[in-house]
Amino acid sequence: MKIPTSGRWPRFALRRAARLLVSLWVLVTAAFLMIHLVPGDPVRAALGPTAPADLVLARKQELGLLEPLWRQYVTFLRHLLSGELGVSISSRLPVGETIAQRLPATAQLAVAAFLLAVAVAVPVGVAMATLTRRGRGRRVELAFTSTNVVIGAIPDFLLGVGLVYLLAVQTHLFPVAGRDGLDSYVLPVLALAIGPAAVLSRIVRVEMLAVLETDYVRTARAKRLASLRVHLVHALPNAVTATLTLGGLLLSSLVAGTVLVENVFAWPGLGSSIVSSIVAKDYPMVQGTVLVYGVGVLLVNTLVDVVLALLDPRSAIGES
Amino acid sequence: MRAARVLLRPVGFAGFGLLTLVLLAAAFGPVLWGGRAAAVDTGNLLAGPSAEHWIGTDNLGRDLFARVLVAARLSILLAVAATAISLLLGILLGAAPMLLGRRLGRLVTSAVNVLVAFPGLLLVLFFAVVFGVGARGAVLAVGVAGAPAFARLCHTLMAAVSERDYIAVARIAGVSRIRVLLRHVLPNVAEPLVVNATMAAGGVLLTFAGLSFLGLGVQAPSYDWGKLMQDGLNGIYVHPLAALGPGIAVVLAGLAFNLTGEAFAAMFGLGDSPGRSRSLEEPREPVAATPAVPGTVLSVEGLRVTIPGPAGPIRAVRGVTFSVSDGEAVGVVGESGSGKSLTALALAGLIEPPVRVEAGHLVVAGEDLMAAGAHRRLGTSLAIVFQDPMTSFNPAHRVGPQLAEVSRFHQRIGRRAALARAVDRLRAVRIREPERRARQYPFEFSGGMRQRAMIGMGLMGDPRLIIADEPTTALDVTVQRQVLELLAEVRRDTGAALLLISHDVSVVTDVCDRVLVMYAGRVVEELPAKDLRTLARHPYTRALVAAVPDMDTDLSRPLAVIPGLPADPVHVPAGCAFAPRCPLADDHCRAVAPALVAGVACHKATEVPV
Numbered sequence: 001m002k003i004p005t006s007g008r009w010p011r012f013a014l015r016r017a018a019r020l021l022v023s024l025w026v027l028v029t030a031a032f033l034m035i036h037l038v039p040g041d042p043v044r045a046a047l048g049p050t051a052p053a054d055l056v057l058a059r060k061q062e063l064g065l066l067e068p069l070w071r072q073y074v075t076f077l078r079h080l081l082s083g084e085l086g087v088s089i090s091s092r093l094p095v096g097e098t099i100a101q102r103l104p105a106t107a108q109l110a111v112a113a114f115l116l117a118v119a120v121a122v123p124v125g126v127a128m129a130t131l132t133r134r135g136r137g138r139r140v141e142l143a144f145t146s147t148n149v150v151i152g153a154i155p156d157f158l159l160g161v162g163l164v165y166l167l168a169v170q171t172h173l174f175p176v177a178g179r180d181g182l183d184s185y186v187l188p189v190l191a192l193a194i195g196p197a198a199v200l201s202r203i204v205r206v207e208m209l210a211v212l213e214t215d216y217v218r219t220a221r222a223k224r225l226a227s228l229r230v231h232l233v234h235a236l237p238n239a240v241t242a243t244l245t246l247g248g249l250l251l252s253s254l255v256a257g258t259v260l261v262e263n264v265f266a267w268p269g270l271g272s273s274i275v276s277s278i279v280a281k282d283y284p285m286v287q288g289t290v291l292v293y294g295v296g297v298l299l300v301n302t303l304v305d306v307v308l309a310l311l312d313p314r315s316a317i318g319e320s
Numbered sequence: 321m322r323a324a325r326v327l328l329r330p331v332g333f334a335g336f337g338l339l340t341l342v343l344l345a346a347a348f349g350p351v352l353w354g355g356r357a358a359a360v361d362t363g364n365l366l367a368g369p370s371a372e373h374w375i376g377t378d379n380l381g382r383d384l385f386a387r388v389l390v391a392a393r394l395s396i397l398l399a400v401a402a403t404a405i406s407l408l409l410g411i412l413l414g415a416a417p418m419l420l421g422r423r424l425g426r427l428v429t430s431a432v433n434v435l436v437a438f439p440g441l442l443l444v445l446f447f448a449v450v451f452g453v454g455a456r457g458a459v460l461a462v463g464v465a466g467a468p469a470f471a472r473l474c475h476t477l478m479a480a481v482s483e484r485d486y487i488a489v490a491r492i493a494g495v496s497r498i499r500v501l502l503r504h505v506l507p508n509v510a511e512p513l514v515v516n517a518t519m520a521a522g523g524v525l526l527t528f529a530g531l532s533f534l535g536l537g538v539q540a541p542s543y544d545w546g547k548l549m550q551d552g553l554n555g556i557y558v559h560p561l562a563a564l565g566p567g568i569a570v571v572l573a574g575l576a577f578n579l580t581g582e583a584f585a586a587m588f589g590l591g592d593s594p595g596r597s598r599s600l601e602e603p604r605e606p607v608a609a610t611p612a613v614p615g616t617v618l619s620v621e622g623l624r625v626t627i628p629g630p631a632g633p634i635r636a637v638r639g640v641t642f643s644v645s646d647g648e649a650v651g652v653v654g655e656s657g658s659g660k661s662l663t664a665l666a667l668a669g670l671i672e673p674p675v676r677v678e679a680g681h682l683v684v685a686g687e688d689l690m691a692a693g694a695h696r697r698l699g700t701s702l703a704i705v706f707q708d709p710m711t712s713f714n715p716a717h718r719v720g721p722q723l724a725e726v727s728r729f730h731q732r733i734g735r736r737a738a739l740a741r742a743v744d745r746l747r748a749v750r751i752r753e754p755e756r757r758a759r760q761y762p763f764e765f766s767g768g769m770r771q772r773a774m775i776g777m778g779l780m781g782d783p784r785l786i787i788a789d790e791p792t793t794a795l796d797v798t799v800q801r802q803v804l805e806l807l808a809e810v811r812r813d814t815g816a817a818l819l820l821i822s823h824d825v826s827v828v829t830d831v832c833d834r835v836l837v838m839y840a841g842r843v844v845e846e847l848p849a850k851d852l853r854t855l856a857r858h859p860y861t862r863a864l865v866a867a868v869p870d871m872d873t874d875l876s877r878p879l880a881v882i883p884g885l886p887a888d889p890v891h892v893p894a895g896c897a898f899a900p901r902c903p904l905a906d907d908h909c910r911a912v913a914p915a916l917v918a919g920v921a922c923h924k925a926t927e928v929p930v
Contacts, residue, residue, distance in 0.1 A: 026434050030446065037450045134674055153575045155526040157533060158567045161553060165560045176556075215711040221670055222706075223726050223777070224699030237716040253439035260441075260530050264553065275534045278449055286449050293442050301437055 012309055020302050027294040032076045034290070035283045036069070046089050046281035059089065063284070085291070086284035088277075095288035098273065103292060105179055106258050106269035112185065113192035114251045120197040125204025125243075126236060132205070133212060144205075151198040157260035160191035164264065177266040188265045192257055196250045203246055207239040214238070241308060248304030252297040329586070335579025342573045345392040353386035366559055375565040378551060384562055387548060388569050395544040396573065398459055398537075399525040405463025406524070407517050410470020411506070414478055418505065419497050429475060435468035443468070444527060448536050458537040462527055466520060473516055477509040515584045522577030529570045545570045617785045617817045618644040618667065621680035625662045625841075628674050634889045636662045638841035641680075641916070644785065649811065649818040651828030651849060653864065654838035657886045661707075663838070664789045664821045668704050669695050685784045699730040703778020703816070705807075707790040709770035713762035719773055720746075720758025726780035741780065749776040749806055768799035772806055783814060789821045804831055825852065825868045837861045840887035840897035846919045857925045860898045896923070 035042050043059045044051070063086070064072050079086070085095035132141040154162075167187060168176040175184045211217060212235055220234040262271030270289050277285035361381030368376050374385040413432055417425025435443070443465035451457035451464075481487065482505060490500050531537035532546025533553075540547070545566040552563030613619040625637035637659040644650045652660045666677045669689045682689045685701035706712040714722060723742035727733045733741065739758065746754035749772040762770060771791060778786060788807065792800035808831065811818055822828050828835055829849045837845040837858065845858040856862050863882045884901035887893065896914055899905040904924040914921045 022430075023434050023437060026431070027438075034446065034449055038452070134672065136673070149578070150571075150575065153522070153526075153578055154571050155530060155574075157530055158549075158571065161549065161556065161563050161567055164556060165564060169556060169560055215706060215708055216714040218670060219704075219706065219712045219774075219777075220714065222668060222704040223729070224696045225725065225729050226696075229729070234714050234717075238714070241716065249439075252437075253441065256439040256441040256445075259445065260534065263534055274445060275536065278445065278536060279453060283449070290442070290446055290449075294438060297438055297442065 016302060016305055020298060023298050024295070027291065027298065028077070028080065029073075031287050031291045031294070032073055034287060035063075035065075038283070042281065042283055043089075046283065062087075080291075085288035088282055088285045090277075090280050090282045090285075095284050098285065099270065099288055099292055102268060102270045102273055105267060106255075106262065106271060107296075109185070109188055109192060109258050109262070109267065109269065110251070110255045112189045113196070114254055116189060116193040117197040117200055117250070117254075118247065120193070121200035122204055122236075122240070122243075124197075125201040126208055126231065126239075128201065128205045129208035129212065129239075130231065133209060145202070148198045148202050151194060152202075154195065155260070156191050156195050156257050157264050159194055160188065160261050160264035163187045163191055177264075179268055184265075188261050188267055191261050191264070192254060196254060200243065200247060200250060204239060204243050207243050208235060211235045211239045244304055244308050248301055251304070252300045255293060255296050255300065329583065331579050331586070332583035335576060335581075335583045338572060338576035339580050342392060342396065342576045345389050346396040347393070349389040349392045353383075353389050356383050357386040357390040358382065366555060366562075368559060369561055375561040376559055378562065379555075384548070384552075384565055387543065388545070388566050391544050391548055391566065392569070392573070394455075394538065394542060395525060395528065395546075395570070398455060398528050398544060399521055402459045402462040402466065402524050402528065403517055403521040405460065406466030406470050406520065407513070409464065409467035411474050411513075413467060413471035414474025415501050415505070417475070418478060418482060418501055428471075432468050432471045432475070436472050440465055440469070440523075440527065441530070444531065445536075448531065453536050453539070455538045455542065458528065458531045462524055462531065466524065470513075470516070470520070474509065474513070477512055478505055481505050481508045515581050518584060519578055519581030522574040522581070525577065526570060526574050529566075545573075613643045615645060616643040616683075617646050617648075617685055618819065619681065619683045620667060621682075623663065623666060623679040623682065624677070625659065625666050625671065626676045626678075628676075629890065631890050635892060636841055636889055637666065638892065640838075640841075640843055642836055642843060642846065644817050644819055646784070647811070647815050647817050648834065649820065649832040651820045651822060651832035651835045652838055653822060653825055653828050653835060655864075655882075655886050656823065657840075657889065658838040659841035659889075660821050660823075660838045661789055664787050664819065667819070668702065668787050669698065670704075696730075699726060700781025701784050703775070703781070703783035703786045705771065705774050705778060705786065705788040705791040708794045709767050709774055710794065712774060713765075713770060715762055718759055718761055719765065722762075723758075723773070723777045723780055726777060730781060742776075745776040745779050746773060748779060749773065749810075751776070766799075767795050768802060771795060771799075771803050775803075775806060775810060779810065779814070783816045785817045785819065786810070787819045787821075790823070791820070792827060793823070800827075807831065825865055829853065837864065840892055841889065842897065842921065843916055844898065844921045846916070857920045858898075858922045859902050859904055859924065863901075896921075 038045070041056070043056050043063065043065065047056055047059065060066055064075055067075075083096060085099065087093065088095055088098065091098070128140070128144050131137045132144070164176055164187060167173045174186050175181075178184055212231075216238075217230060217235050220230045225234075258267075258269060259271035259274060261267070262269045263275060266272065270292065274286060274289040274293075276282075277289065359382060361377065364373070364377050364381040366377060366379055367373055367381070370376070373383045375388070376384050378384055378387070412419075413428055416428035419425075420428065444461050447461035447464050448457060451460040487500065487504055490504050495503075528537060528544065529546035529549065532544050533550045535550060538544045538547045543551075548566035549563050549570075552559070552561075552566065556563050620643070621641045623637055623640040624635070627634040627636055640659075640663055642650070652663065654660045662671070665671050666679075667682070667684060667689075669684070671677050679690065685698060687695075687697050687701070689695070689698075713719065720739055720742045723745060724735070724738035727738040727741050728735065731738075743754045743758050746758055751757050751769060751772055757765070757769075757773075765773065775786075786807070791807070792803050795803060804827065807818065807820075810816065818832070820828060820831055829852050832849045835847060835849045835852050836843050837856075837860065839860050845856060845861045847856065847861075852861070853865050856865060860882075863880075866880045867882055882901060887897040887900075893899065893910065895908075895910040895912055896902070896905065899909040902909065902924075909923050912923070914923050
């Protein structure tokens with residue numbers, strides 16, 4: 001799509017960038033403060049009550065915890081800018097390295113699940129809207145909404161357990177756990193995608209129903225276009241714009257949802273490492289992982305806003 | 321009373337029923353099954369389901385079904401506690417603009433907006449680090465992490481309430497901020513808050529199960545449903561029910577909270593569940609097919625439009641018969657609700673089920689609309705101009721392609737050639753710089769420009785008839801004139817006939833050759849436009865004309881109105897529909913509906929002095 005040459009795009013970019021920067025700053029500061037918010041002595045807690053006092057002191061020195069808070073903050077920011085995330089307390093490996101190793105597995109899972117959810121939800125939502133429009137197909141509507149509510153109430157990790165039971169333990173179609181080959185992706189991706197697909201399809205349907213009643217769809221019908229064209233070219237883009245806002249929220253919660261599903265499937269991603277680091281009180285590791293997750297979420301939100309502005313130019317001028 | 325009605329609906333019934341069961345299990349589970357859940361049976365380790373142990377035993381031989389029931393109390397308590405923390409913090413944060421004053425309040429609000437953008441689970445993990453692993457830490461973490469969402473909700477609700485007069489009065493009266501919040505604001509936002517808290521409790525329950533499942537929540541030897549699932553997952557190969565049983569419990573409990581919340585929402589009118597409208601399939605009265613009047617571009621006989629409604633079918637159009645000759649301009653006037661717009665939509669073939677259209681015949685531009693497949697061919701021979709130009713263009717597409725689409729689809733012209741024709745048509749409807757305008761979106765056009773572009777869209781084909789449904793109503797007076805002149809010019813150039821629907825008597829007399837006056841879904845009078853003001857015979861037409869002020873109207877006296885209300889389309893009277901408002905009506909008028917004879921449908925037509 002060619003970008004029009006008026007002033008609203010630079011202004012939109014500026015406003016959106018400012019929001020992203022503020023959110024990033026909040027995220028970074030929160031990650032920095034996390035270790036200081038922990039009641040008691042975090043290093044003592046991490047190393048256990050039996051650790052010798054001089055070891056605790058040495059680790060504190062190493063983590064820079066003995067310096068004044070403002071200097072720690074400056075050092076933290078400077079390290080962050082040069083891509084340094086510190087060293088894990090338990091494994092003694094650079095946090096950045098571990099994350100770089102584990103991030104792709106998580107990202108693959110989230111992106112695949114999101115694409116699957118959208119690929120399922122949009123056609124299902126559109127079909128349901130067409131079938132149940134104006135009080136038609138009451139039974140279909142009832143069946144759709146009740147399945148939807150039930151599926152929506154099942155958390156993704158439970159779906160994962162259920163899928164493992166049905167498709168791995170019972171039928172041996174797919175591996176129970178681990179990341180080894182394409183078929184190992186099927187169950188975790190399904191577990192992550194089913195819930196969002198249900199929610200999204202419900203929203204696509206509601207939006208589509210509203211759009212199908214608008215004057216401009218009547219105009220399209222007055223032009224005697226083929227019904228498929230009226231639905232897909234005239235109605236769908238307008239329904240999708242409204243759906244995208246929520247789709248973005250879903251994608252970012254999907255990023256976080258990987259934590260649970262990865263634990264079900266022993267997936268070697270960030271999700272399994274953040275849980276073990278929280279249990280082990282490996283604060284630098286947690287800090288780095290939270291930052292990566294947070295940045296991922298913020299980038300997704302920004303991306304959604306940009307796509308939204310391209311699809312519906314009015315959203316770029318309006319107060320967002 | 322209201323609660324009873326909610327209970328009777330399936331959602332309410334299922335929700336309350338499940339919630340009662342869950343709460344009973346939480347209250348009495350540990351008392352009734354506590355012993356059984358703790359009884360170690362070393363002879364029966366990790367047993368499968370049996371009559372004695374419905375979903376088997378765990379690695380110490382303890383009965384898992386009893387453990388699931390016992391775990392209900394801890395699971396529910398933790399979820400409710402976390403929800404309460406979220407709610408309390410949310411109210412405090414949401415009320416910040418009210419308590420802390422504008423500047424600090426705005427800071428809190430924008431901080432909340434930043435936090436809301438992060439998914440709940442991420443916040444939970446963050447706070448789980450701060451508060452530490454374990455049940456207490458997890459409650460705090462889930463509670464604090466849920467606060468931003470509640471804060472956003474409270475803020476929105478409170479902002480709406482604090483605009484109201486009684487809050488302003490309380491403030492002026494010097495009532496303290498906290499008192500205003502507690503006495504005046506909170507009671508007014510309590511209903512939606514309770515509904516949302518109920519639904520949130522369901523979500524929190526699931527989150528908590530997730531945390532315990534990860535090993536960050538409840539720690540052994542205590543157990544909630546998440547912990548039971550975590551223990552069960554390791555043995556899923558040999559003993560799947562150990563993991564699935566507590567999972568099912570979590571889902572049922574989550575559903576219980578969710579459905580109850582939904583039912584409350586429906587009760588308070590917050591939800592989006594629409595009222596059920598019965599689709600009434602009543603026997604259709606057969607309509608005899610009749611041939612079209614030759615030499616006409618539009619011919620319709622006995623047109624009926626029926627809308628199914630909860631109180632019975634609404635007969636919006638009740639037998640309309642007329643025709644439009646080639647090149648003629650016919651106006652349709654009447655009050656809102658007279659069925660004139662539905663007539664126009666029916667003639668354009670744009671009415672969809674469940675609204676029903678019936679007619680003896682309905683022939684538009686040579687196409688029999690009662691036959692299948694005729695609609696598509698109307699794409700080039702029928703032009704339609706709608707009432708509201710602001711909403712009749714698709715906001716997601718540029719104007720040029722929206723016009724070009726007609727030619728591309730119906731005349732099989734290539735994209736470039738079709739766009740060139742669109743630019744040409746935009747120029748024909750006097751849009752300046754049509755090349756640039758064609759590349760713009762509808763929201764960049766003014767109302768008058770959009771209406772002209774809409775006329776231009778009709779000119780993409782070769783229209784024999786233009787149906788204009790209140791084309792100037794949404795426009796201001798100066799633009800109205802331009803659009804009407806454009807319509808007249810288009811008719812001169814193309815020779816198209818015009819069917820103009822309007823409530824504006826003066827517009828119709830200016831533009832049209834002939835006028836149909838509609839009342840309660842029927843044509844009550846048909847006469848040449850030039851005679852409308854002077855030679856009308858139907859009392860309704862005369863009243864309608866008299867209600868239009870002109871230059872001679874005495875402005876010191878009240879403007880003339882038609883007394884009474886338009887006929888109720890659900891209960892149309894048996895006789896003349898205008899009789900209840902008519903000064904001349906007698907018992908005969910009220911009993912027998914007059915037919916349209918010699919251009920007027922009135923028993924008293926001969927008595928009206930012309």
